[in-house]
Amino acid sequence: MLTAGLVMIVAIAAAIFAATTRNIVHAIFALAISLGAIALAFLILKSPFVAAMEVLIYIGGISVAMVFAVMLSSVGKSAPSEGMTRRLGAGFAAIAFFAGVAAVLIGADLDGLPVPETSAEAWSVQQIGRDLLDRFNVVFELLSVVLLLAILGAVTIASRNDGHDEASSGNAGAGLGARMPDEMRPGDSAASVNPASPASAAPSASDASRSEEARA
Amino acid sequence: MMLTGWLLFSLALFSIGLYAVLARRNLIAILIGIELMLNGASVNFLAFNAYLSKDPAVGQIAVLFVIGLAAAEAAIALSIILAVYRSRNAIDVAGLDELKG
């Protein structure tokens, strides 16, 4: 109970920070924190596999891809400022939505409903896997098609008009694979730098030893 | 109490995401809002799954699908954002109203 409350507070606080901060990178990291807390909430809700996937895909994948997008699009640390009316309007809408649905929820009195009996077997990862490939196999296949299309679409959109610059972010199921451009482009924060020619980067043993010295 | 608590939690996440979607001008911030909304929905699934489901695998699978779709959505959205950035050198939605009536 206490843990759950803590997790909720962290998740909501981080989410609010993510939704309101003008620093887009901070927002992404706050989102990651919020997602981590939500993963913990999943764990509390007896779904460890989903929690793991949440972390793996959301934090390891989507958040990272977002940071990547920020860096590639060089939008800088601060987003354009939103007007007060805009924020007030959106806030009103969000709060109105919250209040409306919360009223329904509280009015519904869901806590009185009986909790059905379930076996430990039903909660196991095996059961999820079995259902995934058995009862929901059509959906599963559809999802795989969606992911494939997403990869293709992402690659197509990201590489259009510009054959040379192949920056793309694609998702391959478990993780997000992003292909870096051949020549790294410096971000906004990094002043324009002439990237070292890749050919000159051929390492040598002496380089390596020097680097070792530098580390030590 | 707990189920309602979880649902309110998910509702709060959803509303916060909604605020971000409505208020923010940065496309990536909007994407963040969308992810928050999706997670709110996922929490909702799992809350009902944990408290009311006879077949708890189903709720988890639903959330897995949500996560998978979110991954696809993020991939597409981010590449669109990059394309938008490339074509107009900004990812501010304020200028993205060519389809207005």
Place this chain on the structure above:
Amino acid sequence: MNPDTLALASVVAPLVGFFLGLVVFRKHHAVAMGVVLMSGAVSLVSTALLLFGGPAEPHVVGARWFTIGDVAIDFGLLLDGRTRIMGAVVALITMCIQVYSLGYMKHDPGRGRFFAFLALFEWAMLTFVFAANLLQTFIFWELVGLASFFLIGFWYQKPSAVAAAKKAFLMTRIGDVGLFVGLIFLFQSTGTLDIQSIGAIFDPEGLPPAIAPDRIEWIAALLFIGVIGKSAQFPLHTWLPDAMEGPTPVSALLHSATMVAAGVFLVARFHGLFLDAPTTAQIMLAVATFTALLASTMAMVAKDMKRVLAFSSISQLGFMLIGLAAGSLFAGFFHLTTHAFFKALLFLCAGAYIHHYGTNDMIAMGRAGARSMRITTIGLVVGGAALAGIPPLAGFFSKEQILGALHGPGATVFKVAALAAAFLTAYYSFRMIFLLTRPNDASAAEPDEPAYAQHAGDSGHGSDDHGDAEPWVFRFPILLLVVGSVGAGFLGDRIGALLGIEHIHHPTFVEMAPAIAVALAGVVLAWLEFGRSGARQAGFVSRMPALRTFFERRWYIDEIYERVFVRAAVAIAKLCYGTERDGFDAGADMVADGTARVGATVARGHNGRLQWYVGGAIVVTAALAFYLGRLS
């Protein structure tokens, strides 16, 4: 020859001519004109054969058109005395005018079209005359109006011609409403559309019809309204002078034997009906007499030759209606026939002068030497004398019949008025003749415009081709009509026989004396004022300038119409327009603008920003949630 074939040929030929001339050979004027002339010739021959060798008894050529309920609509050609005479007259006059037009319209760029319209007119008029039932009568009555519209507005480049065509069409349309309603009542009352049956019902010698007398009065009155419109009687006479804007052959055709005669013919057609409606007959008599006098006074002062003839037409139509209204079918019909000849003759002469001298002004033409056009001048003198009622020309006999028909109690006033009109007729006829033939240096009359002013004349062509003032195509019809004008008066017995009237009253000399006296008085007065050497050539009316102006302005009737009807119409139109614009239109605009504004408002919401859409959806969802929450 079979009368059925002849009747059909007489009617169908002009239609074929019209079709070929307008549709097929429009670009080939010579071919079109030839076709129309041939069709006119066919009609003339057919109607002439019908007139002289037609069936003794009334005969219908026709076929069932359609049946509504138990009412059968036949489409047919009724051959009886009236239609045979009228058909022959129409065909003859049309033929003359077509021949005349060969010269008159020689250089007009639209001459093919002109001839096609002449053929259309002939077709419409002949079919109207031969019509066997009421529906056909009405249809072709309207077609005559349509053809006259085309012909009056033939020179559609001239705004005045267009206006005149519109005016003729609209004024006659006013009468047509009355005619249509009257025909419907007639049909309702008699239960038949067949003219023969109706003629049988209203047989003047048979029993009175089993229809309420006031109903008959109404029907007759309504038909008479149509006649007023068509035959240019007061108060709907104003279109006719303006119709002079058309080419002169058109005027000749319209005002002698066809268009305006249609109204008189209608009365003759349903003469039995009018005899059964004494009150209407009295009204008709009054109107006709008044019109005859009115138009004569106008003719007295006009300088435009065609206008003089136009007013004279109105006046003579009045005479015909006087005869019919007084109960004498023969008198009216006789005058209709004779008038066709001399009026056509006069118009053709006028056309010849106008064509040559390029002006309508009689004074100018006379000074320019109108006398030198001998054939035309002979035609003018004969036609004018016939119009004036100088014995033994055609007009004398028929007018004498009309005056003779006016007898009995209460007719004295009308007789005196008719005599006055006859006097004025003689006066203005000879005024016209003297102005043209006896120009004199002492004349105080001033032409409105010099000769050759309009090089093109009213025919719209160049003036270089006036070498022969009287080509044979002019001389031939004029001479033919001179013969008709002289001889038609002696055909009274034959016409009466064809009309089925056994006994025709041949007036004695004593009876004729007043008419001859007034005609001679008019001639003498005209001689004194216009004809003799050194005449001032100013009418006695000129001594009373107010009266002269009054006559010249046509009794201000046009102005009154302008003031009363046109302004009222304009006011009503403005009211309607205002209602339309500020009411219906504005309402429609408001709806449209409102729609547009709502659309614009909605479109502003449709601003391409997804966040707005999401926000809207969410607010609605929230409201729904509140609503559901309140329910639960």
Place this chain on the structure above:
Amino acid sequence: MPKTLAEMLGSPMLAVATGLGGVMGLLSFNALFCIYLERKISAWIQRRMGPMEVGFHGMLQTVADMVKLLGKQLITPKGIDKPLYHLAPLVVFAPVVAGTSLMAFSGSFALHHIDLGLVLVFTFGGFAVLGIFMAGWGSNNKYALLGAMRSVAQNISYEIPLLLSALSVVMLTTSMGRTVTVGDETVAVQGLNLFHITMVQMDRNVWFIVLQPVAAILFFIAVLAETNRAPFDIPEAESELVAGFHTEYSGMRFALFFFGEYSNMLIGCMVATTLFFGGWSGPLLPGPVWFFLKSYALMAVMMWVRWTYPRLRFDQLMRFCWMVMIPLSIVNLLVTAFFLKVF
């Protein structure tokens, strides 16, 4: 099934404290030992002596270096994004601790016992990427940023063959699965359980490297790339980017990154040991000894590779991953599935 620390100690709180301490100690020792080992191996490969002065054969050299690092001034550059800059070392290091605690050291002893062990290991591995980003972005340094970007790109790219090759092993263990009696109920042990993976190999008396040689090689290469080891150390290519994402870090903060890197190596090697080399199984010696022996042997191979192979160019590195490793691992997976279905 092995007993967990909490079961042995009887108190979860105590178990957390003990486990954390143990893992931290292990990782600290590991870092010290690896640095020494690396120096020695590089020296041997280069026919040098390596550190010899401090302690026996220079064994205390790294301890002395550590002391030096602890004493160094913590330089905080200007213009940094403070929260990110300061949190980055922790974000890199914390998942390592968590990952280590999941390892199956022995058949009779475990810090945790989680069915999803393998998944969680990879999950925590994914965390580290974010830490690298935070470091690169927070430093406000173009070299750091470029290094971070390269690192992240490389990490997420190589994660795919890593997971796919591990997946082929998981497929094997699942099909060869067995049930375990815990207390009075029979539990089907899952293929994602690290203990189970080892036990399957022990049951069958076979290391999975024999059954899955391709997967083993792919996995090892992917681990090399994931830990930014040469020949895949482009992110911190000294000749190009100074020191990559941790250029601006000094003193103990730098040490944490260093710790993280060697700990990651250790985790990679331990997972590889579990997956392909039979885990703790081995004759005579106790399980944990075998486990660490095998792990450090793999570690030595990694160092050997580092000091003998030249660095790849970045595009070569990415192309190698997407053109060779990912297709190969997918083919391997398909072949595995085919054989499992056939036999």
